[in-house]
Each structure stands twice: as C-alpha cells, then as structure tokens.
Amino acid sequence: MEFLGFLARRLAWSLLVLFGLSVVIFVIARVVPGDPARMALGPRASAEQVADLQEKLGLNLPLYQQYARFVGGLARGELGQSLLTERSVNLDIRTTFPATLELVLATVFIAFLFGVPLGVAAARWKDRWPDNLVRAFAIVAAVMPTFFIALLLQVLAGYVLQILPTTGQLPTGTEFEANITGLLIVDALLTGDLNVAFEAMRHLLLPALALSLATMGQVARITRASMIDVSRQDYIEAARAFGVPDRVRLFKYQLRPAFVPPLTIMGLEFASLIGGAFVVELIFSWPGMAAYGIRAITQKDLNAIMGVVMVSGLFFVMVNLLIDVLVGFVDPRIRIRGRRA
Amino acid sequence: MTALLSVQGLSVSFSTYGRTVEVLKAVSLEVPQGAQVALVGESGSGKSVTMKVIMGLLAQPPARIHAGRIMFDGRDLLTLPERERVALRGTAMSMVFQDPMSSLNPVWTIEDQLTTILKYADRRLGRDRDRRGRRARVIEVLAQVRMRDPERVAQSFPIMLSGGMRQRVLIAMALLSEPRLLIADEPGTALDVTTQAQILKLLRDLVETQGLALLMITHNLGVVRETSNYVYVMNKGEIVEEGPTAGLFAAPRQQYTRDLIAAVPRLTGRVTS
Numbered sequence: 339m340e341f342l343g344f345l346a347r348r349l350a351w352s353l354l355v356l357f358g359l360s361v362v363i364f365v366i367a368r369v370v371p372g373d374p375a376r377m378a379l380g381p382r383a384s385a386e387q388v389a390d391l392q393e394k395l396g397l398n399l400p401l402y403q404q405y406a407r408f409v410g411g412l413a414r415g416e417l418g419q420s421l422l423t424e425r426s427v428n429l430d431i432r433t434t435f436p437a438t439l440e441l442v443l444a445t446v447f448i449a450f451l452f453g454v455p456l457g458v459a460a461a462r463w464k465d466r467w468p469d470n471l472v473r474a475f476a477i478v479a480a481v482m483p484t485f486f487i488a489l490l491l492q493v494l495a496g497y498v499l500q501i502l503p504t505t506g507q508l509p510t511g512t513e514f515e516a517n518i519t520g521l522l523i524v525d526a527l528l529t530g531d532l533n534v535a536f537e538a539m540r541h542l543l544l545p546a547l548a549l550s551l552a553t554m555g556q557v558a559r560i561t562r563a564s565m566i567d568v569s570r571q572d573y574i575e576a577a578r579a580f581g582v583p584d585r586v587r588l589f590k591y592q593l594r595p596a597f598v599p600p601l602t603i604m605g606l607e608f609a610s611l612i613g614g615a616f617v618v619e620l621i622f623s624w625p626g627m628a629a630y631g632i633r634a635i636t637q638k639d640l641n642a643i644m645g646v647v648m649v650s651g652l653f654f655v656m657v658n659l660l661i662d663v664l665v666g667f668v669d670p671r672i673r674i675r676g677r678r679a
Numbered sequence: 680m681t682a683l684l685s686v687q688g689l690s691v692s693f694s695t696y697g698r699t700v701e702v703l704k705a706v707s708l709e710v711p712q713g714a715q716v717a718l719v720g721e722s723g724s725g726k727s728v729t730m731k732v733i734m735g736l737l738a739q740p741p742a743r744i745h746a747g748r749i750m751f752d753g754r755d756l757l758t759l760p761e762r763e764r765v766a767l768r769g770t771a772m773s774m775v776f777q778d779p780m781s782s783l784n785p786v787w788t789i790e791d792q793l794t795t796i797l798k799y800a801d802r803r804l805g806r807d808r809d810r811r812g813r814r815a816r817v818i819e820v821l822a823q824v825r826m827r828d829p830e831r832v833a834q835s836f837p838i839m840l841s842g843g844m845r846q847r848v849l850i851a852m853a854l855l856s857e858p859r860l861l862i863a864d865e866p867g868t869a870l871d872v873t874t875q876a877q878i879l880k881l882l883r884d885l886v887e888t889q890g891l892a893l894l895m896i897t898h899n900l901g902v903v904r905e906t907s908n909y910v911y912v913m914n915k916g917e918i919v920e921e922g923p924t925a926g927l928f929a930a931p932r933q934q935y936t937r938d939l940i941a942a943v944p945r946l947t948g949r950v951t952s
Contacts, residue, residue, distance in 0.1 A: 572781040579734055579776075580769035580796040580852065581803060590795070595786045670836040671785050 348662055352655040359651040360412065360644075364405050367643050373397075374638045378421035395640070408644065417648075418641035422634060427645040431627060435649060436520030437507060438626035441618070442611050444546035446604060449553040454593075454600065456554070457561025462588060464566060472558050479555030484614050488548035488621045495544055503541050505623040512537065545622040549614060553607050557600050564596035571595075598669050605661040612650050682709040682750070683892045684733070684772075684860055689747030691728055694740060702728050704916045705746070710860065710892050715883070717895040717903040717924070719939065720913035726896050729913075730862055733894075734774055735764050751860070766803045769796065773858035775882070777865045779845035783837040789848055790833035793817040793855060800856040820851045825881060843874040850882060860892045863906075865899070879905045900940055904928065912936050 375391040376383070392398050396407055411418055417427035460472035496504035507522055508514065514534045518525045523542070526535035568574065569592055577591050616628035627646060634642035666673035691703040703725050710716045720726045731737040733749060735756065749756040751772065756764060776782035784792055794813045801808050808816070814833075821829035824847040837845055846867055853861055863882060867875035883906050886893045895906050903910055903924060910927050912920040912935065920933045931937045 572776065572778055573784040575736065576776050576782045576849075576852075577784070577796075579736055579774050580800070580855075581765060582796060582799055586795065586799070590787075591784055595784065669786050671838050674836065674838055 344666075345659075345663075348659050352659060355655055356648070356651055360409065360648060361405075363644055363647045364408060367638075367640055368401065368404075370638065372638045374421060374640050377638050412648065417645035420634070420639055420642045420645075422637050422639040422642060427641045430630060430642065431645055431649055432520070434625060434627040434630045436522070437624060438612065438615055438619070438628050439653075440521050440523065440542065441545055441549065441615055441624060441626060442608065444542050445550040445553065445611055446607070448546055448550040449557050449607075450600075450604070453554040453557030454561050454597075456558040457600070458565060458588065458593060460558065460562040461565030461569065469562070472562065476555035476559045479551040482551070484548060484552065485617045485621060487551055488545070488618050491544050491548050492621065502544050504544060507541050507625065508534065508537055509541075545618045545624055548622075549611060549618045552614075553604075553611065556603060556607065560600045560603050561596065564599045565592055568592050568596045594668060598665050598672070601661055601665055601668065605658040608657045609650075609654050612653070681712065683712045683752060684710040684894065685748075685750040686729070686733065687748045687750065689729070689732065689749065690745040691725075691732060691737070691742055692745060693742050702742075702916050703732075706913075706916070706918055708911050708918060708921075710894050712859075713890045713892055714909060715886060715893040715895065715907045716909045716911070717897060717907035718911045718913060719897055719900060719903050721898055721939070724913045725916040726898075726913050727864070730774075730864060730894075730896050734772065734862065735768055769858075770800050770804055770856040771858055772860040772862065773853040773856065775853045775861060775863040775866045776849050778869045779842050779849055780869060782849055783845055785837055787836075788833065789821075789835055789837070789840075790814065790817055793820070793833075793848075793852060796852060797855050804856070816855065817851075820854050821848070823854065823885065824848075824851045826851075842870050843878065846870060846874075846878050847881070850878075850885070854885065854889075857889075858891065860894065861886065862894045863896065865897045865902070867902075868897075868899070875902075876905070882906065900928075912939065 373388070373392075375388045375395060375397060379387055379391060389398075396404055399407075415428070417431070419425070420427045420430055423430055456472045456475070460469040463469050492504045495502045503509065512534065514522075514526065514531065518528055522538045523535050526532070526538055574587060574591060577587050582591065612628060615626060616632045618624065619626040619629035620632075627649070631643065631646035631650075633639075634646060686706060686708050689703055689706045690701065692699050692701045694700075706725070706729060708716070708718065708729075718726050718729065728737065728742070732744065733756070737744075744757065747757070751767070756767070759767075783789075787795075794810075794817055797808070797813045797816060800806075801813070817833060818829045821832055826832050826844065826847055832840065832844065832848070837848075840848070850866070853863075866882065867878040870878065879902060882893070885891070893906065895902065897903060908924050910922060910924050911918050912927075912933070914935050920927065920931065920936050927936065928940065931940060
C-alpha cells in the first residue's frame with residue numbers, strides 16, 4: 339500500500355518532468371534558425387509551395403496554438419508526419435527505437451558486469467596494483483571519445499583480427515521477420531531461431547562495448563569509492579570481530595550497502611548513453627533512433643525531433659522510476675524512510 | 680583461581696609518517712574465570728588498543744607489538760597460527776560493540792546478520808547445525824537479552840529498532856556462540872542514561888547467570904561500579920592503579936584516579952567524594 343503511494347508520487351513527478359521537457363524542446367526547436375518547410379522542399383521550390391507546406395504544418399499559427407496542437411497530438415499518442423522520411427514519426431520511432439534500446443541495454447549490462455567487479459577489486463586492494471590499474475582504466479575510458487573507441491574496436495576486431503562483424507544488426511541477406519518485442523535477440527530467442535539470436539549478439543557486441551567503456555569506468559570508480567566508504571563503517575569491523583569470512587564480508591556486508599550510488603549513476607547515464615549512441619549507431623550502421631534523431635535535427639524535421647526527444651525523455655523517466663524502486667529494495671533504509679515521509 | 684585471560688607486559692607502538700609513538704607500555708592485566716573486570720581510562724589512554732590486540736583486530740602495520748604475551752585459556756594468542764586465532768574470535772571470546780547506531784549492517788535483517796555470524800562460528804567450531812537450528816538459537820538469544828517480541832525483532836531491519844533494542848541485539852550477537860570471555864567496549868555510551876543503566880544491568884545479569892568473564896572497557900567510573908568487582912586504571916598507555924572496585928573507590932592511591940572519580944558524572948546519585 340505504501341509502495342503504491344510511493345509509485346503514484348513518483349509517477350506524478352515524472353509527468354511533470356515530461357511536461358517541462360515538452361515545453362523546452364518545443365521552444366528550442368523553434369528558435370533555432372531555418373525554415374523547416376523550405377528545408378524539406380529544397381532551394382528550388384516556389385514561395386507558394388513553401389507557404390502551402392507551412393500552412394499544412396501549422397507553422398503560420400501563433401506559438402501557443404502550435405504548442406497546443408503538439409500536446410494534443412501527444413495526448414493521443416500521435417507525433418505527426420516526418421518531413422524527412424515522409425512517413426509518420428510514430429512508425430519511424432517504432433522501427434528505430436528497439437535497435438537503440440537493445441544497444442543501450444547491452445551497454446548497461448556490459449558496463450555493470452565488468453564495472454562493479456573492477457570497483458570491488460580496486461577497493462579490496464586499495465592503493466595496490468589492481469587499484470592503480472582500475473583507476474588508470476577509468477580515466478582513459480572517460481577521456482577517450484566514443485567515436486575513437488568505436489573506430490579502434492572496429493579496426494581491431496573487425497579488420498585486423500576479423501573475429502566480429504562491424505556493421506548492422508544481422509548479416510546481409512538474413513531472413514528474419516518476427517516482431518514480437520521489437521528487440522531482435524529477444525524475438526529470435528522467442529521464435530527459437532538460435533542462429534539469428536547468435537548472429538544478433540555477435541553484431542551487438544562491438545557497438546555495445548564501444549558505448550559501454552566510459553560508463554564502465556564511471557561505474558568502477560563509483561563502486562570503488564562507495565566500497566571504501568562502507569569499509570570504514572563500524573558494522574564491517576563488527577563482522578570481522580565475529581569472524582565473518584573476508585569473502586562474505588566483501589560481497590554481502592559491504593557491496594550491498596555500497597550498491598546504491600552505482601545504481602543511481604546508472605539511471606543518469608541512460609540519458610547520456612542515448613545521446614552518445616548516435617555516434618556509435620552511425621559508425622556501426624546501426625539502424626537506431628539516435629541516428630534518426632540526429633538526421634532530424636540537421637534537417638530541422640520538427641515532428642521527428644520532438645518525437646525522438648519525448649520518447650527518450652519518457653524512457654529516461656521510466657528507467658529512473660525503476661531504479662528508485664530497485665534502490666529501495668537494495669537499501670531498506672530508503673524504503674522505510676520513504677514510507678514515513 | 681587461574682586467569683582465563685592474562686595480558687603480560689604488552690607493548691605496542693604506532694608508526695606513521697616516520698614518527699613512532701608508544702601507545703602501550705608493558706601493560707599487564709588479568710581476567711579470572713567468571714570475574715568482572717574493568718579497564719578504565721580517558722580517551723587516548725590506550726584502552727581501545729588493548730582491546731583490539733586481545734581481539735586480534737589491530738591493523739599491523741601501522742601498529743607493531745614489541746613485547747608481551749596474551750594468554751587465553753593457557754595459550755599465547757600472539758604466537759597462535761592465524762587459523763586458530765580466527766577460530767577463537769567471536770566464539771570463545773566475543774565482543775559487545777559500543778555504538779548501536781553504526782555497528783549493525785543497515786541493509787540486512789537482524790535474523791540475517793545473526794544467523795550469518797552463527798553459521799561461520801559453527802563452521803569454525805566444527806559444529807553441525809542446520810538453518811532451522813540456527814534460527815532457533817537466534818530467537819533464543821534474543822529472548823535472553825529480554826527482547827519482548829524476539830520473532831518480530833528478528834524480522835526487523837536495524838532502522839526499525841530503538842537505540843536500546845539495537846544495543847540488546849549487539850549483546851545477543853556477542854552471546855550467540857556461548858563465549859567464555861566477553862569484552863564490552865563502553866556499551867550504551869551512545870544511549871540515554873536510563874537506557875544505559877538498563878543495558879548495564881542486563882549485561883551484569885547475563886554475565887552472572889551464564890558464568891562469563893567480563894572485561895569492561897570504559898571511561899566512565901559510574902559504569903565500573905555498576906558492572907565490575909576489579910578495576911585497572913589506565914593513563915597514557917600504562918596501568919597506573921589497580922584493585923578491587925570498592926577499595927579503589929574508597930581510597931584511590933593515585934592523583935589521576937582521584938581526578939577521574941571527581942570528573943565523572945554520577946549514575947547512581949550517591950556521593951563519592
């Protein structure tokens with residue numbers, strides 16, 4: 339019951355955030371110079387044609403009316419027509435978003451799979467060589483631009499070693515039509531097509547790795563700091579005094595209370611991951627939403643821009659809602675205090 | 680009466696940033712079987728270091744043990760192989776921690792923490808006890824520390840319990856494996872005076888009924904009078920005075936002891952000067 343109340347409060351906040359986002363992106367998209375109608379029709383279109391399209395898009399209306407139209411569409415789940423692809427933005431996003439989602443989920447998975455153990459090892463052997471190695475890695479991973487990592491991996495694994503594919507989601511000519519969840523690997527597994535699932539994972543590996551390195555370093559650093567912080571707590575000393583073995587102390591007594599900061603960071607990382615995904619999507623020819631969004635921005639394809647931003651925002655808000663619930667599960671103090679508040 | 684614990688000529692120094700400070704100078708003390716002994720001194724007098732050396736919790740380096748022996752039950756703890764040393768910790772000798780607010784793990788239930796400790800204590804002692812047996816023992820010990828609803832307390836997270844209840848849990852933790860020596864590090868200092876008095880009474884009752892030896896580490900002479908019948912007074916790393924509690928209170932020989940007695944707020948309200 340308390341949990342439902344907590345969820346309801348968080349949902350209300352989420353709606354408020356999304357409303358704010360819609361206003362901001364609406365204004366930004368319109369103050370940027372350039373006439374969408376002119377850009378869509380090209381330099382050789384006549385003034386009448388441009389005016390016609392402007393009227394059709396409602397660009398001649400006052401701003402508040404345009405916003406009302408936009409929000410009205412949003413409420414119906416209708417994002418309008420893309421000028422670039424000349425299809426509905428809904429359809430464009432529905433076809434591109436799952437690829438980005440798959441990429442981002444795999445990225446987060448890899449970042450945590452390696453980042454957390456690295457952080458634990460660094461904290462366990464603080465100021466010794468494992469710690470120095472992890473810290474050096476975290477810095478290098480943070481300062482290397484994603485596009486550089488992506489190209490490096492592509493050259494290394496794709497051309498020099500030739501062990502992994504470097505473009506697309508599947509080998510060209512692969513026949514696969516299932517569309518249950520939209521996530522390729524999941525769909526392939528659901529339909530029992532192990533061959534396609536395996537190929538999809540192989541294709542996913544390099545782009546996800548390229549995108550995950552910076553986050554992995556971040557997760558390792560935060561985990562390390564948090565583990566060291568917890569290791570100084572009295573209850574760790576107490577566990578030692580009562581003869582709880584090192585291994586149990588490290589993972590059960592230390593890692594769980596230390597797990598909240600990396601978890602919270604992950605929620606925030608989702609935003610930058612979607613932003614960073616476009617570089618990776620372009621380099622690896624990944625048919626995702628981030629790349630679609632960038633094309634929309636350069637072409638000032640208003641409906642597509644707003645669609646992509648709103649879907650990203652919704653995704654971000656939902657992920658953080660989920661993480662809030664997870665944090666409450668990991669640390670009962672947060673759950674119980676939230677109940678009292 | 681042979682001593683269960685006997686510290687003989689223990690000297691310890693700390694080395695940091697090129698400086699070496701001697702924190703324990705030839706400290707000797709004895710805790711006989713079933714006796715209640717107090718080690719009293721102000722902050723920085725070396726009483727916590729003494730306790731840590733006995734428990735084997737002192738980090739070396741920066742600390743270094745120069746000389747001395749710690750005889751426990753006829754064996755020298757300082758020369759004992761690490762494996763046997765660890766086997767004693769939390770079992771034959773156990774410790775009541777000072778701060779109930781920070782000595783319990785916030786993310787696990789009381790039952791979870793107590794059964795974990797019991798599980799590894801059993802393993803070290805080669806005792807065979809299943810999950811249900813461990814749970815039963817945990818509930819039993821929680822009842823021993825006079826917890827009104829042990830079942831409910833076991834299911835609670837530390838944050839759901841009051842300071843006094845948490846302190847009782849810490850005592851229960853120390854009693855889990857039927858220790859012979861209990862080292863108490865100023866239990867209840869973090870609590871209000873009334874609760875502290877209850878905790879001390881509980882501790883004394885438990886020690887007496889179970890025949891445990893108690894080494895009470897404290898800066899509070901009021902606590903000493905409540906819990907012990909023999910006192911060691913420590914100052915700047917040395918034992919400066921010792922004697923039966925009543926005698927020491929009646930006729931302190933050292934100026935330092937007199938100062939301590941004068942300085943400490945009284946728990947019982949009796950006039951002592």
